[in-house]
Amino acid sequence: MGTGGSRSMGGLLGSTMGALIMQNGLTATAAFLPVALAVERRRRNIAVSLVSLLLLVGVVIGVMVVLKTNGSPHGHENNNNSSMKMITSICQLTDYKEACAISLESTAKNSSATAKDYIQAVVGAPLDEVAKAIEAATKVNVSNETDPYEYMGVQDCKDLLEYAVDTLQASISLVGDSDLHTIEDRGHELLSWMTGVYALQTTCRDQIEKPEYKSAIENGMLNATQLTHNAVNVLAELSQVLRLFNVQLPDQNVTTASSSHRRLLMSSGGYPAWFKSDDRKLLEKQGIIRPDAVVAKDGSGQFKTIGDAVAAYPANHQGRFVIYVKAGVYDEQVIVPKKNINTFIYGDGIDRTIITGRKNYGKMKVKTMNTATFANQAKGFIARGITFKNEAGPEGHQAVAFRSIGDESALFDCSFEGNQDTLYYQSFKQFYRNCRIYGTVDFIFGKGEALIQDSEIIVRRPMPGQFNTVTADGREIKAGSNGLVIQNCRIVPDNFLFPIRFKVSTYLGRPWTEQSRTVVMQSELGDFIRPEGWRLWDGSNNHKTCQVYEYANRGPGSTTGGRDKAFSHFKVLNTAEAATFTAGPFLDGQKWLPQTGIPYRLGL
Template sequence: MGAAKIAVPIVSLLLVVGVVIGVIVVIKSNGEGAEEAKNLKTPSTKMVNSICGPTDFKEACTTTLETVAKNASSTPSDYIRAVVEAALKEVNNALLATNKVNVDKSKDEYDHVAVEDCKHLLDYAVDMLQGSIAAVKAADLAGLQEQQHELLSWMTAVYAFQTTCTDQIKSPEYKSAVESGMLNATQLTHNAVNIVAELTEMLKLFNVKLPTNKPVTLSQRRLLALKYGFPYWFGSGDRRLLAQQAAGQLVPNVVVAKDGSGKYKTINDAVKAYPPKFNGRFVIYVKAGVYDEQVIVDKKKPNIFIYGDGIAKTIVTGKKNFGIMNIGTMHTATFANEAPGFIARGMTFRNEAGPQGHQAVAFRSQGDKTAMFDCSFEGSQDTLYYQNLKQFYRNCRIYGTVDFIFGKGDCVIQDSQIIVRKPLPNQFNTVTADGREIKRGSNGLVLHHCSIVPDDYLWPVRFEIQTFLGRPWKAEALTVVMQSTLGDFIRPEGYKLWDGSTNHKTCLMYEHGNTGPGANTKGRNKEFSGFKVISAAEAAKYTAGQFLRAGEWLPQTGVPVQMGLY
C-alpha cells in the first residue's frame, strides 16, 4: 500500500454512454416531462446556495452555477450538466498540464511510468465525464433520479482517477507539478460527487413530482431478479450462458489449452482474438493447466466471459512485485481487467512473489460491473485490487497477508472464504484496506456472509502474529463486515491505525451479525471514532441489492447473488 499504488481505470466514452442509456427509465413518453421541465421556475441565488450546500468547495461551486442560475427556467438537468461540464473542462486542463511533465526514463523509470499513467488516468476521466454529460442530456427528470447511483459511481471514480494519479508519484518535484495542474479539477470533481449524491434533494427544491403509475420500475425488476436467485444486472441470456457452462453445454468462442488441443496456447492470444466491434458476450474457455503470463483485458474488449476447469485446475500465475522489482502496484497484477461487463468463473489468479515482494497483485479490475464467481485469488500483500467502479465476488477464495483486499471501487464480496497467510517476521496481517475518499461517494468494501480463517502455515503461530480485520487506507474509508464467521486469531481491537495518518478518526468500520470467536466487538479499538455495530436495517444498505444496485446489472452476467441479508 501507499505511494506504490497505481491505477488506470479505463472506460471508453462509447461504452459509458451505451450503459447509461440502457439504464435510463423513460417515465413520460407523451412530452409531459419536457413541458414540466420548461415550466420550472427557481430563485437563482437561493437555488445555488442550496445546491452548493453539501459541497466542500463552495466558492468554486457557486462560480460553476452562475450562468445556469441566470436562466429562470433552468432545470435540475441543467444544473447537473453545468457541474459535470465544469469538471470536464478542468480535467482537460489538468491533462494538458500533465502532458508537459516529462520524466527521463533512464534516470527515474518508476516516476516515468507513474507520470505516464497519470496522463492515461486523466484521459479516462475525460471519457467518463463526457459519457456522464451525454447520460444527463438523454434523461428526463424521472430518469435522472433513477440513474443517480450510476452517475455517483462514475463521479466517484473520476475523483479517484485524479487522486490515484498523484498517490503513485514518488518524487516531490513531479508530484508537485502534477498536483498544481490538477487543483481545480479535483475540487470541481469533489463538488460533483457531493451534488450528485444529493440529487434527490435537488429535485425536491424544484418541486419535481415523480409519477406513481410507472409501467415497469427498476425496483420491480430487482424483485423479479431476486425471486429467481440472480441479480438483475444478469440478463436472461447470460443466465442461460452460465447455466450452459455449468452443465458442460456451452460452446465458447475460443478455447485455450497448453497442450495444443485448443485454438490458442496462451490466454493473451485468446484475448487478442476479440473481434473488432463485437456485440454480446465473448466467451473464452481456458482448459486446466498453469499459464505463466501477465494478462490485461483492455477497455476495447467489453463483456468477456472467461472460465476454466475450476479452482486449482486452471491457474494464471506471475511474480511481478514492487518490493524486489520496483514495479508499481498496478503493473504487478497477474491478471488485470480494464473493461466493463467482465465475468470470470472457475479460475485461480495467483501472484507468487511471496511476502518479500510486498505489493504484488494477483487480480485487479477497474471495469464497471465486474462479476467473479468460483475463483481463487492467491498472493500475499495486495492480492485483490478492486480498483474502481462496481464489482461483485461470490463463492471465491482470497488469500493474503497485508492489505490483501484493497481498492477504491464499490465492492461486495459474498459467500467467500478469506484465508490469511503467514507474513514476514515482524509484520502484521490486515485483511482489508479501503480507499474511499469522499464521505458521500458510492464506494467502499463489504464482506457479506464470508469466513475469515488462517491457513495451515499461520495456524500454529496465529496468536503470535497480529491479524486485524482491516485498516483505513484513506480518510473516509468504508468497510463493512456482516453476517460473517471470524476466526479466533482476529485481534480483539479489530482494526489497526494507518501509520502517520488520522484516518481512524474519519473512516467508518461497521459490523453486523458476525459469529465465531473473533466476532466479539467489546474490545474493538476505541480510537476508531466511526466504528459501530449496526442494526439489520442499517446493514441492509450494504447488501448487494442496495450498495451495488446489483439488481440493475448482475442479472446480465448470470452469477447468482443474495440481494439482501441472510
C-alpha cells in the first residue's frame, strides 16, 4: 500500500539539491545536506498531497459527468454541485480516494440523499467485495492430504471473512435502523466493528504462507480491504461528516473519568466458593436462574467435558447461557462458536478449574490461532474463576492459551498461562480485570482493542538466547479504534526468572505492525524491565510509526529517561491524554460493561 508514489518522486532529490547549490553558490558539503533533505521531504509531501487531490478531483469529475449525463438535460446543476462537494469532502478523509468516489456514485445520483445515506454507503461498500473475496478463497485449490497446513489456513481464511460479512451486515443494519442521533451515539461501536472487519481480512491473509496461494487470496481481497480501510477513516471522523450536512446534534453526556462501578454476576445456583452468601441471597431475590449447564469430571454434573456443555447451547436462546465448570483439570480444546452469544462460563477459581492443552506451532506446525486451548468467537462472552493453560512450553513457540474474537468480551478472576503468544485479543472490544497473565515472548498480542485492568502480568524464563516482550499489538490503521491498554497492573518476574532477571532482556513490548498502539499506565514495573522499555521489531521500521505511551507508572522499571529514542512517537502522556485510554472512552465501556456483572473502572 502506498508505494506507487515513491517511485514517481525518486528523481527529485538530485534536482532539488542541485537547485539549492546553484541558487546559493554553495558546495554540497555535509553541513548543508540536512537542509536539502528537509526541503526535499517537504516538497515531496506537498507533491504527494497534490497528486492525491488531483486524483480525487479527476475521479469526482468523472462521476459527476456520469451523473449529469444520466440526469435531466435541464436543471439539477445545484444538485450535482452539492453531490460533488459531498463526495470530495468525504473521500478526502480516505487513503483510497478513487475507490471511495466510485463507491459513493450511486448515492450521489439521488438528489435527496441524506447524511445517513452517505454513511450507509460507506459502511456497506465493502460487503459485496468481501463476499467476492470468499469466492476467491473458495477457488484456491489446496489438498488436505498433501498440504494440510495450507489447507487449514485457507479454511481459516474463509471463516474469518464470513465473520467479516456478519459484522458488515450488522453495521449496515445499525445505520439503516437508526436516526442520526443514534448513529453518532454509536459511532464508536461502528468504528470498532469496521476496524475489526479490516483485522479479520488481514488475519485471513496472514493464515496463508505459500506465495501461489497467498497471492490469489490477496488479489481477491484487494477491493475489500481498500473499501474497509476507507470506512474506518470516515467513521473516525463521523462528526465531521455530519457537519457537512449541517446536522445539529445535542451534546452527549460524557461519563466522568473518575466514575467507578461494581455489579454482581448474572448467575445463581451451583455457586462456586467465591460467591459470598449475601451475593447469593441478592441474586436469589432477583430470581436469577440456575446454570443452564454444569460440567464435572466426576460425573456429578450434566456434562463431563466443557465442549459438550458449549454444544448444548439451544437454538434461538435468549439471555445468558450459563455454564458452571466444577473444580478439575479439563484437557480439551474448547471453541465457543459465534452463534453462542452471551455465554457466561465460571469455575471454582484460579488453579481449581483448569482448562489446558498443548497445541503449538513450534513442534506441531499448527497455525497460531488454532493453537488456542480456549477460543471464544461469540459476542458478549464472560468468564470468571478459570485458569486457561497452554503447556507446550517455550519450545512450542507460538502456543495460545486463550483467544477471543467476540465483541464485548469480559474476563474476571482468570489466569492465562503459557509462554509465547499466551493471550490473543484477536479482534473487537475486550476487558480483563483482576487476572494473571504468564508468558515470555509477545505473550499479550492481537489486533483487537483490549484493556487489562488491576491484574498481575508475570514474565517467565524464556529459552536460552531469547528475550522477553510483554506485548505485541497489531493495530494497522492509524484511525482505527484498536490497540492495547495496561492499567494499574503489576509486571513482575516469576520465581524461575527472578534469580537471572538481569541476564534476560525484558521489554514492555514491541510493535507488531506499523501503526501498533500500546499504553502502559498507572502500573508497577519491576526492576528487570530494560531501561529502553520497548524493543524494535526485527527487520521493520515499525518503531518509526507506532505509538507507545506510558503514564504515571511506578517502580524501578518505570523510569522513562532511558527509553529508546528510535521510537519516534514514544510519549509520556499527560493526565488528559491518559484519560482517553481508560475503559470509558477507549472501550465505550459505559455502554456494555455494566451488563457483564464484573467490577470495572471507567476512568483513571
